[in-house]
Structure formats: C-alpha cells, structure tokens
Amino acid sequence: MERPNVLLALPDGQLAAAETALRRAGFEPVRLDESGPHVDLAAIDCDEQPEVAQQLHASLHDGRSVPTILIFGAEPPDYGTQGDEYAMKPCPPEALIYRLQAMLIRSGRALPGDAAGMGAEMSDTPMMGEGRVISVFAPKGGVGKTTVAVNMAVALREQTRDRVLLFDADVGVGNVTAVLEVPAKKGLIDLADSPPSEWTDLAFEHITAVHPDTGVRVLTWGSDPADSEKVTVDLLLAALRWGKANHAYVVVDNHPGYDDRTMAMLTLATEIFLVVTPEVGAIRNSAQFLALAREVGLGEIVRVVVNRANHGISVENMSQSLGLPIAATIVSNGPKAVMAANEGQPVIRKFPKEKIAQDLHNVARLVTQPPLPKEERETRRWWMRLGARASNA
Numbered sequence: 001m002e003r004p005n006v007l008l009a010l011p012d013g014q015l016a017a018a019e020t021a022l023r024r025a026g027f028e029p030v031r032l033d034e035s036g037p038h039v040d041l042a043a044i045d046c047d048e049q050p051e052v053a054q055q056l057h058a059s060l061h062d063g064r065s066v067p068t069i070l071i072f073g074a075e076p077p078d079y080g081t082q083g084d085e086y087a088m089k090p091c092p093p094e095a096l097i098y099r100l101q102a103m104l105i106r107s108g109r110a111l112p113g114d115a116a117g118m119g120a121e122m123s124d125t126p127m128m129g130e131g132r133v134i135s136v137f138a139p140k141g142g143v144g145k146t147t148v149a150v151n152m153a154v155a156l157r158e159q160t161r162d163r164v165l166l167f168d169a170d171v172g173v174g175n176v177t178a179v180l181e182v183p184a185k186k187g188l189i190d191l192a193d194s195p196p197s198e199w200t201d202l203a204f205e206h207i208t209a210v211h212p213d214t215g216v217r218v219l220t221w222g223s224d225p226a227d228s229e230k231v232t233v234d235l236l237l238a239a240l241r242w243g244k245a246n247h248a249y250v251v252v253d254n255h256p257g258y259d260d261r262t263m264a265m266l267t268l269a270t271e272i273f274l275v276v277t278p279e280v281g282a283i284r285n286s287a288q289f290l291a292l293a294r295e296v297g298l299g300e301i302v303r304v305v306v307n308r309a310n311h312g313i314s315v316e317n318m319s320q321s322l323g324l325p326i327a328a329t330i331v332s333n334g335p336k337a338v339m340a341a342n343e344g345q346p347v348i349r350k351f352p353k354e355k356i357a358q359d360l361h362n363v364a365r366l367v368t369q370p371p372l373p374k375e376e377r378e379t380r381r382w383w384m385r386l387g388a389r390a391s392n393a
C-alpha cells in the first residue's frame with residue numbers, strides 16, 4: 001500500500017522527531033533536499049527562512065495544489081491558498097499528524113492504512129461530503145455526554161428535518177442504544193474483521209439502525225467490550241467519512257480520554273461540545289482539554305456546555321476558570337432523565353415542556369442558529385480575514 005509522501009520543511013532540531021512520528025503513523029516523510037519524489041502533502045515552517053518558505057509554497061501550488069500546513073509563531077503568512085491549513089506554534093509531532101490526517105480526509109483521500117480508497121480507485125475517490133460533525137466530548141465519564149449527544153441528534157432532526165446520524169464512538173463503554181432504543185443490534189465491530197476494501201457505503205448502511213419515532217439514524221461501535229480493540233482508528237474514520245458524505249449532521253458521542261481513536265475523531269469535528277459539570281474536578285479536566293485542543297489547533301471550534309448547571313459552582317465562575325464563555329446550560333432533572341432513559345426515549349421527546357428539554361433544544365440551536373458574538377460583528381477574527389484572503393488568492 002502506498003504511503004502518502006509528506007514534504008517536511010521544518011527547523012533542523014524538529015525534523016528527526018517529526019519524521020519518526022510520521023513514519024509510525026503511516027506517512028512517508030520527504031526532506032527538502034531529496035529532490036524528485038512526488039509530494040502528496042507538505043508542512044512548512046514559515047518563520048525560519050520566510051522567503052524560502054514562500055517560494056516553496058509557490059512551487060507546491062504551481063500547476064498543482066499540494067495541501068500544505070503552514071506553521072507560524074506570531075503572524076500567519078499571507079500567501080496561503082484554499083486547501084492549506086494553519087498551525088500555530090508550538091506544533092508537536094502528534095499535532096502535525098492529526099492535522100495531516102484531517103487534510104487527507106478533507107481532500108477526499110484515504111488515510112494511510114485505509115486500503116478502501118487506495119490504488120486504482122484513488123483518483124476516483126469522491127470528495128468528502130459536507131455534513132457537519134458535531135462532536136460531544138468530556139475528559140471524564142458521567143457528566144452527561146451521552147445525554148447531550150442523543151438529545152442533540154433528536155433536536156437537530158426535529159429542528160431541521162435533515163438527515164442526522166448519531167455515532168456512538170465511545171468504544172468499549174458507550175451504549176447510546178440504551179437511551180435511544182433502536183431495533184437492530186449491529187455495529188462497527190461487525191466490520192472489524194473485513195478488509196478495508198469491504199468498508200463500502202452499503203456495509204455502513206447495513207450496520208446503521210433508524211430510531212422509529214424520530215428518524216434519527218444510529219451507528220454504534222458495537223456492544224461487547226471484549227472485542228472493542230478491533231475497532232481501529234481507520235475503521236472509525238472511514239465510518240465518519242461515510243457519515244459526513246451521507247448526512248447533514250453527524251453527532252458523535254466520544255470516548256472520554258485522549259486515546260488515538262478519540263483524538264482522530266475530534267480532529268475531524270466541525271464543532272466540539274465540551275460538556276462540563278459545575279465541580280472543581282470536572283473544571284480542572286476541562287481546562288486541561290482546552291489547553292490540548294488549542295495546541296492541536298482545535299481551540300476555535302470548542303464550545304462549553306454546562307450540564308446540571310443549577311448546582312455547585314456558578315456559571316460565571318466556570319467561565320472565568322475556563323477562560324471561555326459558556327455557550328449553553330442544562331438544568332439538572334434526575335427523575336425526568338431517568339424516567340425517559342428507562343423507556344428508551346430521549347428526554348426532549350418524553351418531557352418536551354420541562355426546562356431540561358428546552359435547555360437541550362437550545363444546545364442544538366447553537367448549531368442550527370448560531371449566535372453572532374459581539375466581537376465578531378465589530379471586528380472579524382483573524383482567521384476569517386485569512387479565509388477571505390485565501391479564497392481571493
């Protein structure tokens with residue numbers, strides 16, 4: 001199987017570590033002085049020798065368009081084009097890999113190790129669909145991730161009537177079908193023994209169930225924790241790519257933690273909803289996650305949702321501790337949450353008039369009717385200016 005070639009123009013001190021990490025992740029690093037080989041992707045440090053970096057970028061976009069990660073310290077370069085990505089320093093090797101994987105997927109290419117789209121089919125591989133990926137995450141379990149994900153999926157469906165996929169990616173643990181009862185009992189695990197060439201659209205359709213009352217489509221990793229190791233990063237990403245291509249919204253219930261599978265899923269999110277409860281421990285974990293998210297270039301897409309917001313630490317204090325506005329709050333309503341779950345019904349359908357249901361609908365409205373923050377109305381953020389420049393280029 002072909003490994004994607006990645007041209008690395010990085011400072012000498014960082015090159016060796018990046019090369020090792022890239023090889024381990026299935027990429028083939030290419031150095032600047034190795035003339036000749038075909039280049040699939042590139043990562044350029046824009047600060048070391050700015051003129052050289054710009055020339056290199058131009059040569060990668062002269063008669064071809066090599067998706068490039070532009071790594072910068074203070075000021076982003078102004079020569080980026082569409083298909084390029086920006087990464088702020090520091091950009092450690094793991095962050096570089098997640099960004100490269102995301103670029104491959106966004107450009108409709110297969111990931112290393114994902115033979116489904118490689119070889120003869122490569123040039124015919126369709127572009128990835130435009131569905132939005134709403135990832136629900138928390139560093140620790142028990143804070144309400146599944147509750148938010150399930151109700152978000154149902155609310156998006158009710159608000160838009162579009163196709164919605166609820167994707168249980170809490171591998172080994174999660175069981176969204178305990179909260180949202182669906183007839184079929186298949187999952188990604190049933191594809192784990194097949195070669196990637198058999199991970200077709202039809203195969204994913206076969207393991208997807210439909211919640212009869214709402215029409216929300218449900219894809220789970222499986223249900224037997226004993227087999228859960230067989231659900232690989234490649235399989236999850238192939239499923240996500242299919243989900244994105246065939247649904248307007250994919251709502252992902254993630255595993256709580258920083259394992260490779262979860263990080264890969266988060267990398268492809270359009271929005272990350274970080275669920276936090278008003279407790280010191282949960283806030284501390286969430287602050288750590290926010291720092292990591294910023295490090296790997298995902299900081300801009302994180303929104304904080306406070307669950308059980310009417311207890312414990314105040315929303316204002318939480319916002320201060322996290323250094324971010326709170327996008328939405330959900331009240332605690334234990335009895336109603338449990339009664340709904342016992343019937344395999346989402347709480348927003350079972351008790352639509354309760355405050356908890358209205359709060360959960362408002363979380364989904366952040367996706368369907370995003371509010372325009374004040375500072376954005378006044379001055380457009382730097383990356384929006386960048387985007388406009390890039391699309392004019």
Ligand SMILES: Nc1ncnc2c1ncn2[C@@H]1O[C@H](COP(=O)(O)OP(=O)(O)O)[C@@H](O)[C@H]1O
Nearest residue numbers: 141142143144145146147308331332333334337
């Ligand atoms: N706002 C809430 N009010 C009352 N109970 C809640 C609320 N959110 C979640 N729960 C309950 O808390 C438990 C854990 O929630 P869950 O969504 O499964 O968390 P996670 O997926 O993060 O582990 C469940 O029993 C759920 O019904």
Ligand SMILES: [Mg+2]
Nearest residue numbers: 145146170174
């Ligand atoms: Mg859960």
